[in-house]
Amino acid sequence: MDQRPISPHLGVYKFAYTMSLSILHRITGCAAAVGFLLFVWWLMALASGPDSYARAMQVLSSPLAKLLLVGFTFSFIYHFCNGIRHLVWDTGRGLERAQARRSGLLVIIAALLLTALAIWFACSAMGFAPVSP
Amino acid sequence: MSLRSPLSKVLGRGSAGEGVGHWWMQRVTAVALIPLTAWFAISLITSSLQSYEAMRGWLGQPWVAVLTLLLVVTLAWHAKLGVQVVIEDYIHSKGAKTTLLLLSTFIHVVAAVAGCFAILRLALA
Numbered sequence: 001m002d003q004r005p006i007s008p009h010l011g012v013y014k015f016a017y018t019m020s021l022s023i024l025h026r027i028t029g030c031a032a033a034v035g036f037l038l039f040v041w042w043l044m045a046l047a048s049g050p051d052s053y054a055r056a057m058q059v060l061s062s063p064l065a066k067l068l069l070v071g072f073t074f075s076f077i078y079h080f081c082n083g084i085r086h087l088v089w090d091t092g093r094g095l096e097r098a099q100a101r102r103s104g105l106l107v108i109i110a111a112l113l114l115t116a117l118a119i120w121f122a123c124s125a126m127g128f129a130p131v132s133p
Numbered sequence: 134m135s136l137r138s139p140l141s142k143v144l145g146r147g148s149a150g151e152g153v154g155h156w157w158m159q160r161v162t163a164v165a166l167i168p169l170t171a172w173f174a175i176s177l178i179t180s181s182l183q184s185y186e187a188m189r190g191w192l193g194q195p196w197v198a199v200l201t202l203l204l205v206v207t208l209a210w211h212a213k214l215g216v217q218v219v220i221e222d223y224i225h226s227k228g229a230k231t232t233l234l235l236l237s238t239f240i241h242v243v244a245a246v247a248g249c250f251a252i253l254r255l256a257l258a
């Protein structure tokens with residue numbers, strides 16, 4: 001049973017940039033799943049009282065944690081935008097090559113803009129403007 | 134002549150024996166997560182919730198608590214289905230695959246229960 005022929009794998013296809021968007025959907029989905037665990041940890045800290053919440057916020061304010069949070073934010077936003085693209089495909093629309101390339105570009109632009117916006121909001125909420133007026 | 138039994142035709146579960154349940158729930162949770170995550174993210178970044186008291190007070194409100202409970206359960210469900218597909222696609226050894234699938238299921242259930250417990254504690258305290 002283990003020796004049955006299998007269909008050719010992804011390696012047989014010529015590279016198209018939409019393929020990297022597709023694998024990025026999986027990578028960002030996995031990253032967002034880890035981010036979800038972090039979110040639950042934060043909720044538990046909040047529910048445990050002011051001291052544990054202060055400790056959690058202390059951990060989250062380290063430079064490494066901030067870098068990770070930016071990564072999780074981008075992962076979540078990209079997965080959100082590209083997920084909508086996948087849901088539209090599920091209705092049978094937008095599957096032509098030119099359309100898929102265009103929607104892919106739109107997803108990248110939207111994800112980058114929304115990530116920048118989220119970082120800007122987070123920075124101003126913490127009391128320092130990322131861009132001086 | 135079809136070799137499929139009448140029962141298998143009626144159940145419509147295909148060769149994997151599971152039908153389209155996984156695929157469909159992945160979409161249902163995805164659609165539900167669009168408004169839920171957008172609401173939560175926008176609320177979080179547009180209001181000033183820096184202090185412990187402000188955050189606690191916001192999450193403890195009845196409708197905020199209900200929507201956040203829905204968010205946690207739907208996120209856990211969607212993440213569990215997605216991680217499952219990734220494990221099934223890339224891990225080929227049967228032992229490692231089964232172990233990772235079990236581990237992923239347990240972690241997602243623990244996260245869902247912990248998230249719900251935390252929100253209920255904030256809302257009902």
